[in-house]
Amino acid sequence: MAIEILIVLFFVAMLAGMIDTLAGGGGLLTLPALMIAGLPPITAIATNKLQSVIGTGTSTLMMFKNKKVAFKDVKLLMLLSFFGSLMGAMLVLIINTDALEFLIPCILFLILIYFLFAPNLASLENKTTSQKQNRIYTYIAVPLIGMYDGVFGPGTGSFFSAATVGLAGKNLRSATAAAKTFNFSTNLAALLIFIIAGKTAWLVGIVMMGGQALGAWLGSHLLFKIDVKYLRALVVLMCALMLAKYIYGMIIN
Template identity: 30%
Template sequence: MFQIFFQDFSWEKFLILAVICFFGAIVDAISGGGGLVTLPAYFSIGLNPYVALGTNKLSAALSTIASAYKFWKAKKVNTEIVGKLFLYSFAGAVLGVKTAVSIDVKYFKPLSFFILVIVFLYALKNREIGEVSEYEGPTPKNMLYGKIMALALGFNDGFLGPGTAAFLMFCLIKIYKFDFSNASGNTKVLNLSSNMASLIVYTYLGKINWAYGIGVALVMTVGAIVGSKLAILKGNKFIKPMFLFVTAILILKMSKEIFFNN
């Protein structure tokens, strides 16, 4: 069984993954978007695309536990809100993964790209957005919007992945009037929900390389702790520029895939 677990395992490939994904976990803990770094790394070592997606979810899910815990300890997680949205994000991700393994993601990327551009431009134009928390508590209206958001972005995370954290942070700020620091903490918990749901489905489908996934997850957990400490310590003035930077990189990457990879 031990030999089966390490079948086709390469220490050289693992070290490449470990270094790249460590920095990906730091970025993800601060502003989201770590999948921009980690998923291409898994593709680059020659894994089957669906196995790469599943293994990346394993590493991301375990490292997100660490960053979510750090934000929770720092009182940057609103349990009243995310406790009610957690299952919606979970259900959306299950539907997203089941859809991803049955159709081509190219049909969904243009829509995600378009929305991401709007989010970036809006956040760039409205310089004060997310600077100060104006959260006043849950209402029937913002909870309805929140549940729709959690379901839709859970689906996006299970189906496509990259861009979900940016969407989540932006929506949490707009719907609940959190600042970037609190939005980041709540994003980690909802991301954890969709990551765990995706992981369960990919495990059921047998699309995970456990040797790489668990090893890289341990490395990413350290990266997630480092990143979340930086975000909590430096606050909104640090998180917002990182959010804009990572979102801009994501837009450039997706535009290349949509418009130039024919």
């Protein structure tokens, strides 16, 4: 891969790491970027896990270090999301590659629509939740989102945040901080499966890991200082541009 492409991917990963820490959705930038760079679908998904695990890992460390999240409060949810992602990653390995070529842009489009039209989560903050809702959140929503991350990934942090606000009744800032720890678990689980299966492009992943670490570090310092609606708009714009380029590449080929 040309050095110029690696440099671009480094800065894409840096931006994604910062956005992922602040609002979720960084994978909407990195996965299309990897596929535009020419990686096959499964390799792109696997390499995306490699580079994103350092970003979510850095964010998780900062959340624990700065006492934004207590490990005792999230350890069960991290474990359940981990096992959900393990199952998802094993599932994606048996999906036909041609099917992935078609499914990935379709899923990206649906996630883009979600980011455009999802309700304002702040309006759901601090609503009273029942024990049933909390059980659904813990034993169904979190593992299923983890499985989605193992299969695909982009938007996982935002889905964790939405579930934590809507079903567990947490405020958006707390939900966003907790979502980083869940997302680290799911990225790590999927990465382990993809490494065992030999699907990871190591050079590309390591270059992007540097960008992710820097972006996540910057994002963790800005988490409580910036309006996330501007970041969501940036995610939507950049994802739309990358998705359009990816689809154009499919058409001309």
